[in-house]
Amino acid sequence: VIAVVSAVLAALLAAGGPVLLRVLPEPEEPEPGKIPYAQLGAKPWLALWLALAAGVYGALAGMWIREPKLLPAWILLAAVGVLLAYVDWHTHLLPYLIVAPTWIAVWVLTGISALWLQDIDVLKHALYGNLIVFGSFWLLYLLAKLLFGGAFGYGDVRLSAVLGVVLGPLGLVPTFVGIYAGF
Numbered sequence: 001v002i003a004v005v006s007a008v009l010a011a012l013l014a015a016g017g018p019v020l021l022r023v024l025p026e027p028e029e030p031e032p033g034k035i036p037y038a039q040l041g042a043k044p045w046l047a048l049w050l051a052l053a054a055g056v057y058g059a060l061a062g063m064w065i066r067e068p069k070l071l072p073a074w075i076l077l078a079a080v081g082v083l084l085a086y087v088d089w090h091t092h093l094l095p096y097l098i099v100a101p102t103w104i105a106v107w108v109l110t111g112i113s114a115l116w117l118q119d120i121d122v123l124k125h126a127l128y129g130n131l132i133v134f135g136s137f138w139l140l141y142l143l144a145k146l147l148f149g150g151a152f153g154y155g156d157v158r159l160s161a162v163l164g165v166v167l168g169p170l171g172l173v174p175t176f177v178g179i180y181a182g183f
Contacts, residue, residue, distance in 0.1 A: 003062030006075055010058025011051040013079030018046045020083070024097055035090050046086075053082040065170065069116045073109040073166045076102065084159065094155030099162065106165045113169070122169045129168020129175050134161040136179075 021041025027034075040046075057078035065071060080102045084094055107126070114122035137160035144151035160179070167175040 002068050002071070003059045006062030006071055006078075007055040007059035010061075010075045010078035011055035013076065014050040014054030014082055015047045017050045017079070017083040017086070018042070020098070021087070024095060027093070027095075031092075034093070037087070037091075037095070040087060040090055050079075050082050050086065053085075054079045057081065067117070069113050070110075070122070070169055072113060073106040076105055076109060077162070077166050088155075093153070094159055096155070096158065099155060099158045103158070103162045103165065106162055110165055110169065125168040125171070126165045127168070129164035129166075130161050131164070133164030133167070133175065133179050136160070 018041040021037045024037040024041075026036060055078075058075050061071060061074040061078060062068075065074060080098065084098060087098075088094055110126045111123060114120060114126075134157065137157045141152065141154060141157045163179060164175065167178045170178075
């Protein structure tokens with residue numbers, strides 16, 4: 001039941017992604033040839049595809065995360081994550097105006113989960129995850145920029161903070177595996 005509810009909520013949130021893209025302001029200095037966000041948001045059937053993908057991720061989170069009270073932040077991440085993946089695939093950008101509010105929202109949802117669980121350690125582990133993962137990505141970003149002229153963008157560094165917040169409360173091993181398996 002938890003997996004189904006998580007899937008439905010993630011899918012419903014993700015279905016609003018095309019609307020968000022249509023109103024999202026373009027970067028001040030867009031890369032030459034960048035596809036406008038409004039054009040990305042106007043793709044036929046996009047809401048359905050985002051909803052299906054987010055539903056799968058929401059269901060997986062609902063099945064794998066042992067503490068259901070931690071799921072609100074994961075449900076949001078499932079919805080926003082598929083939208084960001086879609087945008088990144090087409091533009092090679094992770095829009096600040098999506099990532100930054102998501103970071104704030106996952107902190108709020110993690111705080112609500114900590115209150116619900118009556119466990120301050122949830123917030124401490126979220127903070128540790130946030131700082132360690134963000135710090136690691138920031139160092140990698142700096143090293144890559146200095147040594148190779150860049151290997152990934154700063155949007156990836158920002159997104160790592162979001163991932164650190166939601167992974168941190170799950171523990172050290174899930175945080176490590178969740179972040180670095182992507183490499």
